[in-house]
Amino acid sequence: MIDVHTHAMPMPLLRRLERAGLADLSRSAERVLNLDPAICGLAPGSPIPLAPEQHDMELRLASLTAMGVDHQVVAAPPFVFASESGDDRLVMEVTRLSNDALAEFVAESGGRLSGLGTVPVGHPGAVAELTRCLDELGLAGATMGTFGGGRELDDPVNEALWEALDARRCFTLLHPSRVSSKDRLSAYHLVQLLGYPVETALATARLIFGGVLDRYDPVLCLAHGGGCAPAVGGRLDLGWRSKPVAQVTRRTPSEYLPRLLYDTAVFDTRALGRLVEDMTAEHVLLGTDAPFDLVDHDPLSTVRALDVDARQEAAILGGNAARLLGMPADPDDRRAPPLHTAAEGRTP
Numbered sequence: 001m002i003d004v005h006t007h008a009m010p011m012p013l014l015r016r017l018e019r020a021g022l023a024d025l026s027r028s029a030e031r032v033l034n035l036d037p038a039i040c041g042l043a044p045g046s047p048i049p050l051a052p053e054q055h056d057m058e059l060r061l062a063s064l065t066a067m068g069v070d071h072q073v074v075a076a077p078p079f080v081f082a083s084e085s086g087d088d089r090l091v092m093e094v095t096r097l098s099n100d101a102l103a104e105f106v107a108e109s110g111g112r113l114s115g116l117g118t119v120p121v122g123h124p125g126a127v128a129e130l131t132r133c134l135d136e137l138g139l140a141g142a143t144m145g146t147f148g149g150g151r152e153l154d155d156p157v158n159e160a161l162w163e164a165l166d167a168r169r170c171f172t173l174l175h176p177s178r179v180s181s182k183d184r185l186s187a188y189h190l191v192q193l194l195g196y197p198v199e200t201a202l203a204t205a206r207l208i209f210g211g212v213l214d215r216y217d218p219v220l221c222l223a224h225g226g227g228c229a230p231a232v233g234g235r236l237d238l239g240w241r242s243k244p245v246a247q248v249t250r251r252t253p254s255e256y257l258p259r260l261l262y263d264t265a266v267f268d269t270r271a272l273g274r275l276v277e278d279m280t281a282e283h284v285l286l287g288t289d290a291p292f293d294l295v296d297h298d299p300l301s302t303v304r305a306l307d308v309d310a311r312q313e314a315a316i317l318g319g320n321a322a323r324l325l326g327m328p329a330d331p332d333d334r335r336a337p338p339l340h341t342a343a344e345g346r347t348p
Contacts, residue, residue, distance in 0.1 A: 001069045002321035005263045005287030007077040011055040013101035040079040041178050048079050053291035057108050068300050075116040075143035078177035083145040088123050095120045103137040114140035122149025126161045140325050141170050145177025146203035153203050154210025166216040171324045175223045176200045200227030213256045225266035225275050233257050263287025269305045281312035285320050
C-alpha cells in the first residue's frame, strides 16, 4: 500500500524556527507545538498537534508497519506554509527550510518514505523552488496550499507555476491551508473539521472558473477526497447555465472534477464509495492524513469496505500512486525513494 497524504515536521526545521522566534517547542513533551501566526495562520497560542511520528524516524516507520502501509508520501503540513503571510522573504525562507528538512528526513527512511516539496503559491519564487525540490533535493513531487501571498490559485502570479507543474507532470497534493470566516469557525475545532473541506471546494472552483483547468492538465490530487467539491458539482453547473458571469469555461464545472485525483481520507464508507463511483477508481489514491489525530488508522479495511473488484482495489491501494509517482508497484522492489520521476503522459 502507498499512502499519498501524510505529513512530517522534522525537528531541524522546528528548531530553526524556534531560534528565529517563530516556534515554541516548550510543550513538545506534551505533543503540542506553537507557531507564530505568520507561519501557521492560526490565532496566537493555538496548539498544533505534534505527534512524535512527525519527526522521530523509528516511531514513524513503526507506525507504517502497524497501519499495514508499505510506503508513505510525506508532505509538510499547512501549518508551515505561511499561506496568509504577505512577506515574500519570510515565506520563501520558511519554505526552503521546510523542504531541506523534509528531504533529509525521507532520505533516512530506508526507501519507505518519499517527499513532496512545498511550493509557495502566490509568490514569484514558486517555480524556482519547485525546480530546486525536484532537481536538487530529489523530492518525488509537490504540495501546495489553497491560497498564498494574498492571492487565489487562479491569480496570474501563479500562471508560471501551473505551466511548470503541467510540463513536468509533477504529482501535486493540493492541501487546504486557510479558511474563510475564521472567527465563525474558531469553536469546536471547526477550522479543520469544516473549514478545510469548504476551502478545498473554493480553491477547486477557482481553478475551474478561472480557466486554469482549461489551459493546463495538472496531476493534481485534492486532499480529504476533494472536501466539499464533489458534492457541489451540480450546483456549480446550475450557475454555469443560469448566470452569464459564470459562463467562462469551455465545459460545465462538473466535467472538470473527474480529471482530478482524490485521496481516500473522507472517513465515511458511503461517501468514499460515491467518490469512487463518480470519479472512477483510477482517480482515487490511498490517503490517511497520518500522523495527525484526524487519521485513518486502518486504511486497508477502509478500501476493502468499498467492495470494489480486485483491479480497482489494487489501483486505489497503490497502483495509481505507483504509476503517477514513477514507483514500483511491488513493495519488495521499492528499495529507494524515486527522485522526480512523475508518471509520463497525462492523468488517466
